Amino acid sequence: MFYLGSGGLPTVTKGNTFQGLRDLKELGLSAMELEFVRSVYLKEDKAKEVGKLARELGIKLSIHASYYVNLCNPQKAKASQKRILDACKIGHYAGAKYIVFHPGFYGKLDEEKAYSLVKKSCEEMSSKIDQYKWDVVLGPETTGKKSQFGTLDENLRLSKEVKNCAPVIDFAHIFARNVGQINFAEVLDKMRDFEEMHTHFSGIDYSEKGEKKHLELSSKQPDFKELAKELIKKKFNKNRDITIISETPVLEQDSLKMKKILEETKNKNYGSY
Numbered sequence: 344m345f346y347l348g349s350g351g352l353p354t355v356t357k358g359n360t361f362q363g364l365r366d367l368k369e370l371g372l373s374a375m376e377l378e379f380v381r382s383v384y385l386k387e388d389k390a391k392e393v394g395k396l397a398r399e400l401g402i403k404l405s406i407h408a409s410y411y412v413n414l415c416n417p418q419k420a421k422a423s424q425k426r427i428l429d430a431c432k433i434g435h436y437a438g439a440k441y442i443v444f445h446p447g448f449y450g451k452l453d454e455e456k457a458y459s460l461v462k463k464s465c466e467e468m469s470s471k472i473d474q475y476k477w478d479v480v481l482g483p484e485t486t487g488k489k490s491q492f493g494t495l496d497e498n499l500r501l502s503k504e505v506k507n508c509a510p511v512i513d514f515a516h517i518f519a520r521n522v523g524q525i526n527f528a529e530v531l532d533k534m535r536d537f538e539e540m541h542t543h544f545s546g547i548d549y550s551e552k553g554e555k556k557h558l559e560l561s562s563k564q565p566d567f568k569e570l571a572k573e574l575i576k577k578k579f580n581k582n583r584d585i586t587i588i589s590e591t592p593v594l595e596q597d598s599l600k601m602k603k604i605l606e607e608t609k610n611k612n613y614g615s616y
């Protein structure tokens with residue numbers, strides 16, 4: 344089953360998170376990523392109310408944790424962990440499963456050393472998730488700059504070696520990091536053992552160093568139609584929840600375009616889904 348929606352409140356929303364959820368429902372969308380990128384703006388009680396309304400409306404929630412995270416830096420790891428764990432706690436109360444974060448920056452470290460530091464932090468966070476019985480998943484995101492930790496393979500390895508951890512796929516970031524290339528079929532093949540897939544999609548501008556900025560879907564780089572074809576061809580949505588969060592400048596408008604493209608692809612080429 345597909346869940347499509349916006350990263351943060353829809354652009355049409357005049358009001359708070361509750362109104363944002365109602366607007367998404369009205370538009371025919373079914374996912375929202377709460378943006379806790381600058382602060383965790385919901386307290387426990389409000390989070391429960393948001394979660395209740397989302398469930399009533401059939402909207403799947405996720406959370407994007409703080410941007411101020413660097414698990415590769417031992418001096419910053421504890422404070423970074425706390426920011427992610429604060430998002431996990433509120434996510435638990437809101438019924439948001441995926442807690443998305445950018446793991447960090449390599450800095451002067453080689454990739455293996457950076458990996459071991461990120462893994463150590465994820466293990467520590469994972470044991471807290473168990474201890475508090477939070478129903479959430481740590482979601483290291485595929486990152487867009489070559490200086491950032493977070494290739495798909497690194498995040499896959501983390502999810503194999505650390506409990507309560509599953510990769511989040513930002514297709515535009517993979518495309519930018521590979522300087523304008525992505526093999527959608529290969530990405531999906533690597534994700535086939537996961538019973539759920541949480542993703543971000545947008546257009547993107549890039550340089551040889553990777554991501555510069557997110558663009559509207561109409562930029563066609565990467566091309567959502569190609570992804571839609573692979574998803575439908577591989578029947579990837581059968582027995583699997585796939586969430587696609589639009590992170591373009593026009594959020595819900597592009598999310599609706601993605602929904603339409605998925606429906607057209609289904610009808611045109613590859614049978615039922």
Ligand SMILES: [Zn+2]
Pocket residue numbers: 407443444445484
């Ligand atoms: Zn992100």
